[in-house]
Amino acid sequence: MVQVMERTRERAGLKQTAAPAVPDVRPLVYDTKLLNLWYGNHHALKNIDLPIRENEVTAIIGPSGCGKSTYIKTLNRMVELVDDVRTSGEILYRSRNIFDRNYPVEELRTRVGMVFQKPNPFPKSIYDNVAYGPRIHGIRNRQILDEIVEKSLRGAAIWDEVKDRLNTNAYSLSGGQQQRICIARALAIEPDVILMDEPTSALDPISTLKVEELVQELREDYSIVIVTHNMQQAARISDRTAFFLSGEVVEFDETDKMFSNPEHKRTEDYISGRFG
Amino acid sequence: MGNPAAPKRATVRQMIAKSAGNKRKRAAERAVPVVLFLIAAVSVLTTIGIVGTLVAETVTFFTKVPFWSFITGREWLPFSNKDAQFGILPLIIGTLKVTFIAVITAVPIGLSAAIYLSEYASDNTRRIIKPVLEVLAGIPTIVYGFFALTFVTPLLQTVIPGLKIFNALSPGIVVGIMIIPMIASLSEDAMSAVPNPIREGALALGATRFEVAVKVVLPAALSGILASVVLATSRAIGETMIVSLAGGATPAFNLGFTDSIQTMTAYIVQVSTGDAGYGTPIYYSIYAVGFTLFLFTLLMNWIAHRITKRFREAY
Ligand SMILES: Nc1ncnc2c1ncn2[C@@H]1O[C@H](COP(=O)(O)OP(=O)(O)O)[C@@H](O)[C@H]1O
Ligand SMILES: [Mg+2]
Numbered sequence: 001m002v003q004v005m006e007r008t009r010e011r012a013g014l015k016q017t018a019a020p021a022v023p024d025v026r027p028l029v030y031d032t033k034l035l036n037l038w039y040g041n042h043h044a045l046k047n048i049d050l051p052i053r054e055n056e057v058t059a060i061i062g063p064s065g066c067g068k069s070t071y072i073k074t075l076n077r078m079v080e081l082v083d084d085v086r087t088s089g090e091i092l093y094r095s096r097n098i099f100d101r102n103y104p105v106e107e108l109r110t111r112v113g114m115v116f117q118k119p120n121p122f123p124k125s126i127y128d129n130v131a132y133g134p135r136i137h138g139i140r141n142r143q144i145l146d147e148i149v150e151k152s153l154r155g156a157a158i159w160d161e162v163k164d165r166l167n168t169n170a171y172s173l174s175g176g177q178q179q180r181i182c183i184a185r186a187l188a189i190e191p192d193v194i195l196m197d198e199p200t201s202a203l204d205p206i207s208t209l210k211v212e213e214l215v216q217e218l219r220e221d222y223s224i225v226i227v228t229h230n231m232q233q234a235a236r237i238s239d240r241t242a243f244f245l246s247g248e249v250v251e252f253d254e255t256d257k258m259f260s261n262p263e264h265k266r267t268e269d270y271i272s273g274r275f276g
Numbered sequence: 277m278g279n280p281a282a283p284k285r286a287t288v289r290q291m292i293a294k295s296a297g298n299k300r301k302r303a304a305e306r307a308v309p310v311v312l313f314l315i316a317a318v319s320v321l322t323t324i325g326i327v328g329t330l331v332a333e334t335v336t337f338f339t340k341v342p343f344w345s346f347i348t349g350r351e352w353l354p355f356s357n358k359d360a361q362f363g364i365l366p367l368i369i370g371t372l373k374v375t376f377i378a379v380i381t382a383v384p385i386g387l388s389a390a391i392y393l394s395e396y397a398s399d400n401t402r403r404i405i406k407p408v409l410e411v412l413a414g415i416p417t418i419v420y421g422f423f424a425l426t427f428v429t430p431l432l433q434t435v436i437p438g439l440k441i442f443n444a445l446s447p448g449i450v451v452g453i454m455i456i457p458m459i460a461s462l463s464e465d466a467m468s469a470v471p472n473p474i475r476e477g478a479l480a481l482g483a484t485r486f487e488v489a490v491k492v493v494l495p496a497a498l499s500g501i502l503a504s505v506v507l508a509t510s511r512a513i514g515e516t517m518i519v520s521l522a523g524g525a526t527p528a529f530n531l532g533f534t535d536s537i538q539t540m541t542a543y544i545v546q547v548s549t550g551d552a553g554y555g556t557p558i559y560y561s562i563y564a565v566g567f568t569l570f571l572f573t574l575l576m577n578w579i580a581h582r583i584t585k586r587f588r589e590a591y
Contacts (some may be wrong), residue, residue, distance in 0.1 A: 078480060110482030120473035123496045133481040136491065182477065189481060 026053040028092075029193055029223045030075060035089035037070060039082065044070045046247045048089070052193075057215060057224045059238035059255065061231055063270070066244040068227040069117075072195050075225065076112045077105050094192075110137065113186030115196040119178035121170035121185070126153075126162050129170045129181055133189040148188050156184035157214050176207025183214065194218065196226040200233070212237050231271050235259050243267045330570060333563035340557045346564065352527035352538070354547075354558045362561055364568060366527035370444070370537035371572075374519055377448025377533065378455060378512040383505055385452075386459030390501075393460070394467035395489040406461070413457040421521030424450035429522060442524025442536035450522065451515050455508040462507065466500020467493050503580045510576035514569065516541035540569045 030052040037045035045067050052058050060068045073079040075091065077098060090097045098108055110133075121129050130149045139145060149166070153159040158180040162173070170181050179199060186194055196215070200208040215224060215237050228234050234241050235255060242252040243266075251258060251267045262268045286294070295301070338346070341362045349363015389409075393402055429446040433439045439446075470493050478488045494501070524536030525546055538546075544562045552558040 076480060078476060081476065081479070106482045106484055108482075109480055114480035116473060116476065116480075118473060120471075120477040122474055122477065122492055132478065132491070133483075136478075136481065136483050136487050185477070185481065 026055060028052070029054050029094065030225075031090075031092040033090045033092070035071075035074065035091060036087065037067075037074060037079070038086045039070075040084045044247050045074070048249055050242055050249060050252060052223060052225060053240075054223050055219060055221075056239040057219050057226060057237055059234035059241045060225065060227045060244060061229065061234050061241060061270075062244035064229060067247040068229075068244055069197050070247075071244070072114075072197050072225060072227050075193075075195055076109050076114055078109075078114065110189055111191055112193045112195060113189065113191035115179070115182050115186055115194065115199045117198040118202050119175055119182050121173075121178050121181050123169065123171060125167045126170050126173070126181060127166040130184050130188050133185060137189060149184075152184040152188040153181075155187045155218070156180045157210060157217075158184060174207070176203045176210065179203060179207065179211060180214070183211070187218075191222065193223045193225065196224065198227050198229065201229070208233075231259075231273075243270060245270070327570075330563055330567050333560055334567040337557065337560035337564040340560065341564075350529045352543075354561055360557065362557065362564075364540075364565065366529045367538060367540045367543055367565060368568070369529060369531075370519075370523065370527060371513055371539040371541070371569075373444040373531075373533060373537060374448045374451055374515070374523065374539055375509060375512045377445060378451035378515075379505070379509055381449050381452025382455045382459055382508060382512075386456045386504075386508070387463060387501070389456070389460035390463035390467055391489050391494070393464045395485060395493060406464075409457040409461055413454075413461075415454075417454065417515065417517040418521070420450050420454050421447075421518045424518055424522035436534065439534045440524075440536055442522065442526070443534050444523060444537045445533045447519045447522040448533070450518050451512050454515065454518070455511050458508045458511060459504050462504030463497070463501045466497035466504065469500070470496045499584050499586070502583045506576050506580040506583065510573045510580070513572050513576065514541060516545060520545045540565050544569075 028051050030050075032048050032050040032052075035045055035048040036043070048071065050071075060071065062068055070079060074087065075093075075098075079085055087099060090099065092098075093108065093112070096103070098105075122132060124132070127149055130152050131145045134145060134148050139148070150159060150163075153162060158177060161177060162181075170178060173181065179202070183194075183199075200211050203211065212233065215226065218224060219239075226234075226238065238255045240253065241255045241258045243250045243258070243262075243264075245266060251262060251264050253263070258267065259271060262271065346362050346364055348365070349361060350365050351361040351363045352366045353359070353361040393405060397405065424446045425441075428450055429439070429441060429443065432443075432446055432449075436445070467489075474492060474496065475488050478492045479485075483491070519537075519539045520542040523539060523542055525538050525542065526536040527538040527543070528535060543565055547558060547562045552562075
């Protein structure tokens with residue numbers, strides 16, 4: 001198992017020392033307690049307990065259909081857009097239960113940015129895409145918006161590629177560029193947490209590498225939850241990993257530990273590619 | 277499955293080959309485009325015939341009335357015995373007044389309905405409301421006309437004391453009511469065509485549903501919405517019964533909304549139902565007016581076409 005890890009890291013061109021030390025003392029951003037979720041009668045999440053800590057990358061892995069997307073969409077309550085969804089249990093965000101009746105859901109989504117599996121820019125200019133969030137939250141001053149747009153595009157490592165054509169439609173960009181525009185769009189409102197649902201699954205290998213490097217950098221300022229079905233990716237970029245299977249968390253641990261010395265047989269089978 | 281030695285039954289490949297060799301099928305295949313072409317040709321020829329008649333009679337009209345006085349004249353007095361005037365501007369103004377009132381009535385209501393249906397209504401609500409809208413669109417215009425004359429006009433007269441029994445305001449509002457379903461339904465189609473991931477992108481940034489509707493969906497569906505408004509405008513320009521019944525028959529060269537007017541369509545009705553002698557300038561004038569009307573609606577349709585092409589969104 002350790003060899004698998006090393007090979008993975010070598011392939012990614014990352015030094016082994018890139019593996020971060022993970023102190024357990026970082027403050028909690030999210031704490032999920034006994035979360036259950038049903039789509040109609042389908043029990044999609046079962047008794048999930050999962051802490052997410054500040055300035056860490058938490059990866060969620062597991063075979064398709066195991067509830068990864070459902071879980072990450074629950075963290076900003078986007079899952080409620082589906083008709084007929086029920087939940088039980090709690091998700092504490094900064095110590096407050098997001099399912100509280102009067103919880104301001106727009107405020108939650110302002111603090112918690114999201115990047116989707118398929119890039120979904122607005123059919124607007126690059127500039128307007130990034131400025132959209134600040135604008136709906138009341139920022140009108142053109143000079144301030146200019147600064148936010150530049151900072152966010154730099155933050156998403158795409159400024160140099162688009163700085164000369166900020167007024168062209170975002171749809172004229174490649175998929176990988178569009179995805180980084182979507183990341184910039186999320187960064188523009190300076191969130192606390194960034195949720196990413198398989199952000200590289202629609203991208204080519206080079207764009208994937210760029211996004212992975214970006215995630216590493218963003219860790220400095222943000223807490224990140226990233227869903228991936230790519231175990232090497234989880235191994236390369238995350239501090240902790242949760243392994244989901246059939247709506248349950250089978251194992252949750254530091255990524256290095258999980259990939260070198262998994263506790264459960266099913267985890268080992270999955271990460272060694274015996275199923276999934 | 278997969279038993280190559282199975283007896284008798286032909287392989288799929290053989291069956292396909294046999295069917296492809298079928299003569300009857302091949303002949304039918306050749307006949308289809310010919311038949312379809314003929315059917316299409318009938319509708320094209322009909323259109324050409326109508327436009328041809330319109331143009332021919334209009335040309336005759338201009339041998340009796342100078343073209344210039346027709347398009348610049350401010351008086352429309354065709355029935356005057358000694359001094360008939362054929363200046364079409366009053367009729368055009370009448371049509372534009374009604375259209376203007378109709379559009380400013382219908383656009384806010386139609387768009388609000390479209391936003392509600394596309395962004396807020398549940399599937400069940402939509403399933404109920406959409407057919408109701410379509411019923412509204414299917415009401416005969418003569419009914420709308422009576423509604424304008426016997427209900428809306430008296431109602432408006434209680435608020436606007438100077439309002440005549442025939443006026444531009446009441447038929448304008450009712451034509452507006454008539455085109456609301458068209459704007460609502462076509463705009464709703466355009467807004468529903470905006471992919472959901474785009475909405476989710478905005479919601480995930482903390483946008484409210486209303487912000488998503490107004491700042492993301494509306495701009496993204498703009499071409500379809502504008503096209504619906506232009507087509508509805510075209511419909512308002514061509515509307516006949518409502519303006520004939522409630523607008524009056526007094527061509528007016530002014531911008532007031534309270535007095536009797538006459539639109540291009542209402543004039544055509546007036547002459548067609550009267551007894552204008554064949555060959556008189558009045559007889560030919562309905563073709564000239566009809567042709568003018570045709571140019572207006574043609575212009576509208578052309579604008580709608582340009583809009584959909586120019587602003588087409590690539591999602
Ligand atoms: N909108 C939905 N309605 C009903 N069932 C759904 C819906 N979305 C997902 N599911 C079901 O919930 C389970 C988990 O799905 P999902 O979270 O998308 O899995 P993953 O992202 O891990 O592939 C699957 O069995 C899926 O069929
Ligand atoms: Mg998924």
